[in-house]
Amino acid sequence: MRHACPVIGLLPCRWRGPMAPTSFWRLWILLSLLATAFVALVACGPGDDDDDDSAYYEAAAATQAAAAREEPARETQAAAATEAPAQEAAAAAAETTDDGGDGAGDRMVSTAAIAQSRIIVHTAQMSLVVNDVARATADVRAIAARLGGWIVSSDQTARHSGSIAIRVPARSLNRAFSELESVASEVESLQVSSRDVTEEFVDSESRLKSLRATEQRLLSFLDKAETVEEALLVQEELSALQLQIESIQGRLNYLREVAAFSLIEVELKLAAVTIDVDAGPGASYRVGQPVRFQASFTAPPGVDEYSFEWDFGDGSRARGRGSVLTPDGTRVTATVTHSYSSDLDSPYIVTLQLTGAGEGGRAEGTDSLLIEIKRVPAIEVFAGDPRTVEEGDSSKYAASFTRPSELWDYEYQWDWGDGSPSTIGNPEEGATRVEVSHRFSDYRPRPYEVTFTVSAMSDAGRVSSSQSFTVTVTEGEDLVVGGWNLDSTARGAVYALSAVGRVVLTVLIWLGIFVLPIGAVILIVAYPVRRAWPRVSAFFSKAFSGNGPRPPRPRARFRPRGAPVPFLARQGAPPPPPEPADAGDESAIGEPEAGSPDTGDTAGSDDEPETRP
Template sequence: MNFHFNPRYFLPVIAVMVMSVAIACSGGSDDSTSGAFLARGEDSSEEFGFGAPEPAHLAPGRFSGGAAPAATAAPAAVFETESLKQSAGDADGGSNLISVDSVNVGSGGGSASVEAEIAAATDGRVIVRTADLGIKVESVIESLDDISKTAVAAGGWVVSSVQSRRFQGSISIRVPADRFDDVIEQLTILAVEVDFVTTRSEDFTEEFTDVTARSQTLHDTLEALRLLYDRAFSVKDAITIQKEITSIQSDLESLEARLKFLSQSSAFSFISVSLESVPIDLAIDAGEDITAAVGHPVTYRAKFIPPEEMEEFVVTWNFGDGSREQSTDRIAPTGDGDEVITAPIVHFFDRDEDSPFIVTVELSGFGDGGVAEGNATLVTTVSRLPVIEVFAGENQTIEAGSKVELNASFTRPEGVSELAYSWNFGDGSAPIEGNLGDSEEAAQVDAIHTYRNFRSDPYFVTLTITGQTDVGEVEVSGSLLVFVRETIGVAAAELDAGSTVRDAGRTLQSVGVFLAQGGLWLLILSPAWLIGGVIVFVLVRRRKAIRLPRRSAE
C-alpha cells in the first residue's frame, strides 16, 4: 500500500497538536479537585437559590479577559469568629476555611483597626459566607413572613420556606454579602430565644483563579478550532473538528457555570434558619412524696390538664438513682373535668445509701396548638424493711380426731405496728386470724385445732405475721408439720354417743380382722401342723411299744 503526503493537511494537523498540548497544560493544575467542583457547579446553583433572577450588575458574560470580574470580589465585611457548623444548604467541598472559633451569641465585633486589617486582607478575594440559625419564636407563621421581608429589604431573596407543622418551620435566604452580619443581627432580634448561631467563611480565590485561567484557555482553543473548522478541506476533517469543538464547548460551559456560582456565592451569602414555637408552660402534678422499701415496687403517676389542640404527650421519669429513665405516652381521663393521668411507671430501688432520692418528671406535648413543656419533682425516701423472725413450733404427731396445741413465737423489731396473725392448718378449714395490737409483750400466738381425718401425708401448718412500717407492710411466715395417724382402740376421752358407737365399731372391726388373720395363718400352715401331728403320733406309739415288753419282763 502506498501513502502520499498531502500538504493541505499539514496546517490542520499542527493546529490540532498545538490545541491538545494547550489543553493538557491548562488542565494539569489541581485537576482532581477542580473536576469535582465542575461537577457540582451546575447542580449547586438551584440548591443555593441561584435559580432566581440575578441582579443586573452580576450578569455573567464571556470571560475573555484574564482578570476576574469586579463583582466576584468579596466585600470588605467584618468576619466574626464563630462556632463551626456545617450548613444544611452549604455546598460540598470547599477546603479553605478562613475562621472557625467559638463565640457567644450577641457578642459585638472587634475594634475598628482589626476590622480594617481584615477588610484589607480579604479585599479582592472570593470569600463565601454561610450561616445556620436556630431560634424560638412566638409564632412560626409570622416569623417566616418577617424573615422573608428582612431578606427582601436587604436586597436578597427567599430560597426556600417550609412549615412542616404549626409549631415548626425553616427558611433559607440569600442576602448581599455586605449585609450578612446586619441580617443575622436582625434575625436574632426577631427571636424570643436563640438556640445557636453558626457561620462559615470559605476562601475560593485559588479555585476561582484556576477556573478562570482554564476557562480562558478553553475559550482560545475553541476559537482556533472554529477557524480550522471554517478551513476544513473535507467532510471527515469537519466532523473530527466538530467533535473536538463540542467536547471543549461542554467543558467550557461547566467552567463558566462554576465561575457564575462562585461569583454569586461570594456576592450573596446563604443563611438557613430553623424555627420552633416557644413552648407553653404546662403545670403537672407528680403526686405526694413517697416512702419505699429496698427491692419493693414503687408506682409513679402524674396528672395534668392538656392544652387545647394538643393530642400527643410524652412523660419521662428520672428516679435520681442512676438508673435508666422510663417514658410513657399513654394517658387516660381521671373523670375530674379535663384532667388526665399518665400510665403507671413501676420502679425498684436497689439501695438506700443515697436516700432520699429526687424523682423528676418531664412532660412534652405537641399538636396543632403548638408545643408544651412542664416538669415536677417529688422526694422518695428509701429504707430497708424491719426483719421479723417467726417460729411456728416443732412438728407434732397425733391420732385422728385428737386436738393439737400450737404454740408459736416471733420477734418484734422497733418500728413495726398493727401486728396481725393468721393460722392456716392445711386441712381446708377456715384460717384463724387476729390482731396483736401494739403491745410490745405480744410476741406469742397460740392455737388449738382438731384434725378429724387420718392422712398418710402430713398437714402443712403456716403462721403468717403482718405488720405496718413507715416504708410499707412487712409480712413473714413460719411453718410446721402435723402427722395424723389412724386411731386404734377406743378413745373415750369424752362421753359422746356418736363417738362411742364409732369407736365400738372400730374395735369390733379390729377383732374381726385379728380372727380372720389368725384363721388365714392356720389355713396356710395346715400342712405343717399335719406333718407335725403324724410325727408326734408315731413317736408316742413307738414309746408305748417299747414300754410293753419291759412290763412283761418284770
C-alpha cells in the same frame, strides 16, 4: 582532512590524533556557557512560580470583584467574610511596599491578597419562639427583602409551628440575626457554620482556564479540517469539552452565589401554653423498694398529644408518651416505676417535664416532688418445707420470722391457694412463731402453693416479707374387706357399667338414625317386586326362548277328587314340579296328554288337577 569531532559531533577537527589546544579551549568555553545557563534557569524557577501564583490569586480576586460589580444587588461577600482584619493587613502590607519596596514587603502583599480572596460560605440555623407563627413568617420575609435577600423556602403546615429559609448578603449576616431576634419572644437556639471553598474555587478556575485553551485549539483544528470525517471528529471532541466547561462554569457561579449570600434556616414555634401539673405528694421509701410515679394534669383545649420526662434526681431519667382521660375530666400519665439503690443522697428531688401539642398549639408544664429514701431492716421469714397431707384432714402449719426493734405493728397472713379465705392475724407481743390449722378438702393431682407473709410498719412505710411452699394432697383410704377395696371396686364397676351403657346407647342411636330408615325403604321396595316377579320371569322366559323345539313339559301331578289341597296351592303358589316319567313311557315324550293346555282340551274331568288363579 577535516572530519566531525568525536566529542561533540558538531565542531570540525583537523586530525584524528590528540586534540589540538585551540579546539580544547573552544570546547571548554562552550560547556561552561551551557552549565551557567542551566544553573540560572534553576535558580530563577521558584521566583517565577511565586510571581505566577501571586498574579493568579490577584487575578482571582479581580474576577470576583468584577462579578460583584456586575450584580450590585448580589454583591459578593467572600472578601467580607474575612472581615476587617484581612483588609487592614492588606492595607498595611501595601503601605510597607510603597515605603520600602523590599522583598519582605512583596511577600506581605502576596499573603494579604490571598487572605483577602478567601471564599467563605456561611450557614445559620435559628429556632425562635413566637406568639403568632403566621405573623412571624411575614416579618421574616420583610427582613429578607429589606436586606437585599430573598426567600428560599417556606412551610407552615400547622398553626403552632412553621419554618422558613432565607438568603441575605453575607456582609449583613449579623444585622439579620439582630432583626430576627426582635421578631421572637425567645430564641431557643442559634447555630452558625462556615465552610471555606477557596480551594475548590481556585481549582475549578484553573481547570476552566485549561479547558478554554483546549477549546481554542480545537476550534483552530476545526477551521483547518480538510474532510468531513476530520470535521466531525473535531466537533465531537469539542462538544464534550464544552459540556465540561459549562459544568465548571456553573459550579463557579454557584460558589460565588452562596459565598455572597448566606443561608439562614429559621424554625418558628408558637409560645407554649402553661399546663397545671401535679406530680403527686412526696413520700418515704426504703432502699430497693419500687416507687411508682404518675402525674395528673388538666389538658388545655386543642392539645391531645403529650410526652413526659421524669428526672429521678439520682442521674437516671424515664421518658414516655400518651395520657388517659379520667371520669372527672383530668388526664393522668402512664405509670413509671423506679428503685433507689442508695440512701446516701436522700432526699431526692424528682422533676416532671410535660409537653403537649395539637391543633390548639403547644403546651408545657412542670412539677417536682421530694422522695426520701431510708435504709430499713428486713424481716426474715421461714415457712417450712414442702409437705404431704390427706384430703379432708386438718393439719397444723407453723412459721417463724424475725422482729427487728425498728419495726412495729406486726401482722401475718396465710394464703392457702385452694380458694379458701386467707388466715390473717397479729402475733403476740414479742412472738416470733405463728401456728395455725387448715383442712384441704379436695384432692388435686398437682400440689397447692401456700404463702406466708409478715408485714410491719417502719419510718419509710409498711414493709413485708414472704415465703412460699407446696402442699401435696392425697386421696383418703377406702373400706377394705377380705383384701378387697370395696370403695375402689364399686367405683370401677360403676365406671365399667357406665362405659358399656354409653356404648349400647351409641349403637342404638346409630341404628335409629341410619339402619331403621334404610330397612324400611328396602321393605317398601321389595314387596311390589315380590308380587310382580312371576310375571316378569314369565315375560323374560318367552322373550328369550327362541323358535327351537320346546323341552318336554313335566307331567302334571293329579290329585284325586276329595284330596286336601296343599298349603302352597292354597296360598297361590305354583305347584311343585312333577316327577320325571319313566324312560319307557313313550306317551310322555312329544305328545301331551288329554286335557293339557297344549291340546286345547279344557274339558275337565274328575281326575284333572285342581288349579286356582
